[in-house]
Amino acid sequence: MADKGMQWSSRLSFILASLGMAFGAGNIWRFPRVVAANDGGAFLIAFIVANLIWAVPLLMIEMIMGKSTRLGTNGAFRNFVGRRSTWMGAWIGLCAVLIMFYYSVVTGWAIKYLTLGVKGAVKPGIDSEAVWRSFTSSPGQTILFHFIAMAVAVVIIWAGIHRGLELANKIIVPSIVVILAVVMVWALTKPGAVQGLEYLFHPNLSSLLKAKTWLNAFSQAAWSVGAGWGLMLTYSVYMSAKEDIGANSFVIAFADSGSSLLAAMAILPLVFAVSPNPAQAVQALQSGDTGLTFIYLTKFFPTLPAGSLVAGLFFLALAISALASLLSMVELAVRNLSDAGLTRKKAALATGVIGFALGIPSALSIPFQENQDWVWGVGLLISGVLFAYAVYRKGIENVRRMINHASWIKVGRWFNVCVLAIPAVFLILFIWWVWQSVSWYPQTWWNPFEKTSPATMAVQWALLFILVLALNRWLARRIKAPHPEDHGPDTAPPVTP
Amino acid sequence: MSTLAIVMMAAMLVLYFGGFVYFATKRPPKD
Numbered sequence: 233m234a235d236k237g238m239q240w241s242s243r244l245s246f247i248l249a250s251l252g253m254a255f256g257a258g259n260i261w262r263f264p265r266v267v268a269a270n271d272g273g274a275f276l277i278a279f280i281v282a283n284l285i286w287a288v289p290l291l292m293i294e295m296i297m298g299k300s301t302r303l304g305t306n307g308a309f310r311n312f313v314g315r316r317s318t319w320m321g322a323w324i325g326l327c328a329v330l331i332m333f334y335y336s337v338v339t340g341w342a343i344k345y346l347t348l349g350v351k352g353a354v355k356p357g358i359d360s361e362a363v364w365r366s367f368t369s370s371p372g373q374t375i376l377f378h379f380i381a382m383a384v385a386v387v388i389i390w391a392g393i394h395r396g397l398e399l400a401n402k403i404i405v406p407s408i409v410v411i412l413a414v415v416m417v418w419a420l421t422k423p424g425a426v427q428g429l430e431y432l433f434h435p436n437l438s439s440l441l442k443a444k445t446w447l448n449a450f451s452q453a454a455w456s457v458g459a460g461w462g463l464m465l466t467y468s469v470y471m472s473a474k475e476d477i478g479a480n481s482f483v484i485a486f487a488d489s490g491s492s493l494l495a496a497m498a499i500l501p502l503v504f505a506v507s508p509n510p511a512q513a514v515q516a517l518q519s520g521d522t523g524l525t526f527i528y529l530t531k532f533f534p535t536l537p538a539g540s541l542v543a544g545l546f547f548l549a550l551a552i553s554a555l556a557s558l559l560s561m562v563e564l565a566v567r568n569l570s571d572a573g574l575t576r577k578k579a580a581l582a583t584g585v586i587g588f589a590l591g592i593p594s595a596l597s598i599p600f601q602e603n604q605d606w607v608w609g610v611g612l613l614i615s616g617v618l619f620a621y622a623v624y625r626k627g628i629e630n631v632r633r634m635i636n637h638a639s640w641i642k643v644g645r646w647f648n649v650c651v652l653a654i655p656a657v658f659l660i661l662f663i664w665w666v667w668q669s670v671s672w673y674p675q676t677w678w679n680p681f682e683k684t685s686p687a688t689m690a691v692q693w694a695l696l697f698i699l700v701l702a703l704n705r706w707l708a709r710r711i712k713a714p715h716p717e718d719h720g721p722d723t724a725p726p727v728t729p
Numbered sequence: 730m731s732t733l734a735i736v737m738m739a740a741m742l743v744l745y746f747g748g749f750v751y752f753a754t755k756r757p758p759k760d
Contacts, residue, residue: 247753272737273734273737273741276737276741276745277741280744280745280748426730429730429734429738430730430731430734432738433734433735433737433738433741434731434733434734434737435733435734435736435737474757476755476757479752479753479755480752482748482751482752483749483752483753486745486746486748486749486752487749487753489745489748490745490746490748490749493741493742493745640755640756640757640758641752641755
């Protein structure tokens with residue numbers, strides 16, 4: 233259980249840390265591409281609706297579970313739902329930790345490109361494809377930068393809540409906003425950049441009638457805000473007793489969406505400004521996350537005045553936003569290990585060593601990293617359903633009252649409807665992604681060794697399910713904090729009638 | 730940039746950042 237002294241020092245600190253958690257590399261390199269591929273303006277409306285239906289209720293659920301139990305994912309499920317459900321917290325925690333293994337590698341890529349920017353290597357004539365190929369095919373380099381990312385994260389977490397997490401996010405989050413604003417203004421002064429804004433905001437509202445727009449909006453909402461990952465639950469362990477849940481959930485969802493919009497308003501004009509013609513800009517936007525960032529933008533940045541300098545700023549924003557998200561994943565692991573009796577420093581060290589070791593396969597092989605991104609990215613949708621299940625077990629109306637008891641705004645019965653909708657949304661998204669995956673591999677979708685096949689997902693999920701179910705009783709016993717039934721009254725705040 | 734795109738941009742900025750400001754300025758209810 234978190235020590236009484238371990239609390240965010242202010243509401244601002246909590247919000248900045250949560251925003252650092254939510255705003256990651258995906259907001260910079262995925263959101264602009266997805267919004268551009270889904271008729272811009274229409275997608276922006278669908279995305280905010282998806283956030284309100286999926287992300288906001290899940291943020292509220294995570295916050296009430298973390299705040300009321302003061303335990304990480306395992307302990308929160310044990311105390312909030314019951315001993316038999318500890319495995320659900322373990323699934324959620326391990327899913328996030330499995331993402332941490334390869335996310336540290338991705339953070340390392342961003343740090344590597346930041347160093348290239350600082351050294352002035354992003355200059356006119358750069359063969360960006362050769363630079364990317366040379367870097368990713370050099371195990372010493374990818375492992376070194378993965379190590380640097382994990383080491384920096386562990387040192388910050390080691391330093392504690394106030395001098396580590398809080399201080400880092402107070403520097404990182406405002407810096408990201410300022411850098412994106414600078415990149416946006418710089419890009420908009422360049423010829424052709426306005427076409428990027430036109431591409432982003434063209435209001436083709438008939439797209440709201442297309443299923444694809446909504447499926448992409450819900451997928452982006454599920455991954456972008458970080459709701460249902462267990463990360464918000466972890467940060468809520470350190471909320472002060474009087475801190476709000478309702479308004480803060482909306483603040484985090486809107487701040488993450490607003491920052492994503494700012495990123496899109498910086499990246500799309502940038503892509504159009506650096507592209508020799510609009511057709512190439514559109515082609516670049518279809519070249520995938522790493523293709524767009526590390527190959528296309530790196531190649532064309534230096535062709536514009538002050539482009540090398542802006543490239544450095546851009547990679548700085550990418551590196552620190554990835555780092556802030558990595559911090560929350562490390563903290564999730566550290567919280568669970570601390571609940572099991574390890575000191576914070578030992579837990580941080582253990583997470584760092586294990587995270588570095590198990591991230592090495594992703595550092596050595598991009599296909600392996602993409603496989604893990606596929607398996608555990610979609611696995612996060614299951615985590616969201618498990619949070620909804622926790623609420624069903626506790627009673628949806630009961631949980632809504634608990635949230636209202638700890639909120640500065642009144643959360644209406646729409647919350648109940650959204651919680652009931654979460655499994656349906658999961659099912660629709662899951663079927664859609666599996667259907668897409670089958671269409672990628674019409675002949676070999678059943679092969680678990682195929683990179684992003686449904687079979688690889690099913691096999692790895694099954695292994696994790698077997699593991700957490702088998703360890704359920706052991707995990708429940710390992711948590712040092714008492715279970716509510718051991719002492720009578722529930723650890724949750726009193727429910728007002 | 731077309732007028733419709735400018736209107737859409739203004740609407741989205743108000744929606745995204747207005748929502749943030751609205752909830753960020755919420756304070757605890759007075760007992």
